[in-house]
Amino acid sequence: MTIYQHITEFAGLPVVNFEPAMELPADPTAVAWRIATGYDSDEVFPKLVELFLAAVDPAAVRALVVGSWDDPFDTPPPVDLLVSLAPRLTNLRALFLGEMTFEECEISWIQQGDVTALLTAYPALEVLRVRGAEELVLTSVRHTALRELAFESGGLPGTVVRAVGECDLxxxxxxxxxxGSPNYRGDATIDDLAPILAGTRLPALRYLGLRDAQIADEVAAAVAVAPVVARLETLDLSLGTLGDEGAAALLAGQPLTHLRRLDLHHHFVDRELADRLTAELVGVDVDLSDPQQPDEDGDRYVAVSE
Known part of the structure; x- marks a missing residue:
């Protein structure tokens, strides 16, 4: 699965792409603003941001989608710029950093950096989503407002996974x-996930997505006995290489009938086990769509890598 299209909604708001001299929406608080420089743009990203804040009252910005920032292949994201704007963006509640299609930059090529300062600079932030993991860094923080945290990547470093588990949220x-895949520096292990699966620092968690995992069978086996699962409404193991071993672990593990949704789409589970999952989880919305087949060498691949 390649990311072909930009999102059209973020944090429950329609996304509007900012362009200089555009006609502004009647209510600038009712949209998620997207700021990005394209291939043929005459603006550099900081200048485009200033034009945006000159046109739109900064206090009216509730959600911000940051797309391409001039040269995302080689240039770190504008974290320092966003941090410097915190005194002006006083009502920012949702931020997406790196919302790009493959034509702008493949997900595994997007340069990131240390995003911790975004959480410390915006203590009222409720949603943080980051796409790309090249040079991505997170250190443990306490943040009492954050409701949604997502890292999209073709390979997520174990250091980031461990840092998430060390955060107090x-x-x-x-x-x-x-x-993701170890071919794209996705080196997280089950041990790295252990604090998350324990759930001690995540008392309000209702959705857990451990997606696009080359180690999906190992993840499923760990999830099958994880304390955090008992409080979930949605368990999402989609986009990865889940096979018969992982499906069998889910069937043999703790009851999952309390879930509203079990998302396993893009999987390598045989039909018999898939049917058993659906039959035994009565009342659960089990998504086993998009079944895959191993290649001629028996290899299984995640949906999103490069």
Missing amino acids: PALRHLELWL
């Missing part, structure tokens, strides 16, 4: 980690 309801 009492309000977090949605955690989404695209673990």
Whole structure:
């Protein structure tokens, strides 16, 4: 699965792409603003941001989607710029850093950096989503407002996964980690996930997505006995290489009938086990769409890598 299209909604708001001299929406608080420089743009990213804040009252910005920032292949994201704007963006509640299609930059090529300062600079932030994991860094923080945290990648470093587990996030309801492939520096292990699966620092968690995982069978086996699962409404193991071993572990593990949704789409589970999952989880919305087949060498691949 390649990311072909930009999102059209973020944090429950329609996304509007900012362009200089555009006609502004009647209510600038009712949209998620997207700021990005394209291939043929005459603006550099900081200048475009200033034009945006000159046109739109900074206090009216509730959600911000940051797309391409001039040269995302080689240039770190504008974290320092966003941090410097915190005194002006006083009502920012949702931020997406790196919302790009493959034509702008492949997900595994997007340069990131240390995003911790975004959480410390915006203590009222409720949603943080980051796409790309090249040079991505997170250090443990306490953040009492954050409800949704997501890292999309073709390969998520174990250091980032461990840092998430070390964070104190009492309000977090949605955690989404695209673990990816070791071919793209996705080296997280089950041990790295252990604090998350224990759930001690995530008392409000209701959605757990351990997605796009080359180690999906190992993840499923760990999830099958994980304490955090008992409080979830949605368990999402989609986009990875889940096979018969992982499906069998889910069937043999703790009851999952309390879930509203079990998302396993893009999987390598045989039909018999898939049917058993659906039959035994009565009342659960089990998504086993998009079944895959191993290649001629028997290899299985995640949906999102490069």
